Amino acid sequence: QVQLVESGGGLVQAGGSLRLSCTASGRTFSRYDMGWFRQAPGKEREFVAAVSRIYRTTYYADSVKGRFTISRDNAKNTVYLQMNSLEPEDSAIYYCAADGSAGSMRYLEPGYWGQGTQVTVSS
DSSP: OOOEEEEOOEEEETTOOEEEEEEEOSSOGGGSEEEEEEEOTTSOOEEEEEEOSSSOOEEEOTTTTTTEEEEEEGGGTEEEEEEOSOOGGGOEEEEEEEESOTGGGGTSOOSEEOOOEEEEEEO
């Protein structure tokens, strides 16, 4: 089992940047593919990005391609989401997730979730 804690959310103006971090407890971080999801008010939670544990293969939602970058540091048990050129539509609670397949996160809910961190982008 793995516990996930997100940080780095906040308020930023449109066009700005934020970097989210998610730190996992335990020694099993390197066994999991990691991902980021988000949920805006009144909307369903949606996939944002994922990274595989061995080859660091990445996957992105079309809405964030070219603006967001996911990365991981297995030595620090941490996955990051660098968000650039933020838009008001990116405002949401961002959740870190862990599971066995980064690619599958595009279609299936992962097994482990963090508590979320709020990102608000003002226009």
